[in-house]
Amino acid sequence: MTRGDGRPLQRFRWWQLLSRSLFSLSLPGADGRRTVYTVDVRPMGDGNGAGLADLYLDGRHHASSRVPAVFPVDGGVIEVAASTFGLKRCHYVTPDGVEQQLVPDPGSAAGRRVRLEHDxxxxxxxxxxxxxxxxxxxxxxxxxxxxxxxxxxxxxxxxxxxxxxxxxxxxxxxxxxxxxxxxxxxxxxxxxxxxxxxxxxxx
Incomplete structure (x- = not known):
């Protein structure tokens, strides 16, 4: 895992449906202030066929890692894993084993699938x-x-x-x-x- 450079998170675009996954989660910090963690996954991100995951805190780049990735966050970690056909895991996990799946961006393919399930x-x-x-x-x-x-x-x-x-x-x-x-x-x-x-x- 490498440290981020603070660049802003780019909006999801419709032409990225097959090349990008974007998931977010809002968590309360020790001071009570909520932080939005966003995971941006590019299946061919490193140019060598390996997926690359970027973690953003409140819209600013915080860290990068090849997939599978584990990002330490407040109260636990965010685990990211991929299969041949997309993501198989993007979950927040606490030390006692409680898991919560991150929420996909509404414009992403996963977000559209969630909307279909809701509607x-x-x-x-x-x-x-x-x-x-x-x-x-x-x-x-x-x-x-x-x-x-x-x-x-x-x-x-x-x-x-x-x-x-x-x-x-x-x-x-x-x-x-x-x-x-x-x-x-x-x-x-x-x-x-x-x-x-x-x-x-x-x-």
């Missing part, structure tokens, strides 16, 4: 459920492909006679399901949802 809860739940189904199907396809590959390895064939996947999917369907799993992981990343098996398998 159309039934639709939001349906989209969330569809994402889980797509990921479960995607994991199943990966397992079937692994079974097929392992069953063709010469030592396995010599010892067990070889075996094949019980289901053979056409290439177009495998590609379609793979793309569906990617979209589902992206949707879940907007809500900072992550499961090592479901979302990890789509990576």
């Amino acid at each position: 159309h809860p039934a639709l939001s739940r349906s989209i969330g459920s569809a994402s889980v189904v797509l990921l479960v199907v995607g994991v199943s396809v990966v397992v079937l492909e692994l079974v097929d590959v392992i069953g063709r390895i010469p030592p396995v064939v010599d010892r067990y006679g070889g075996f094949a996947s019980p289901v053979q999917l056409p290439l177009w369907l495998t590609i379609t399901l793979g793309l569906g799993a990617v979209v589902a992981s992206m949707e879940r990343a907007l809500r900072l949802r992550y499961h090592w098996l479901l979302d990890g398998a789509a990576s």
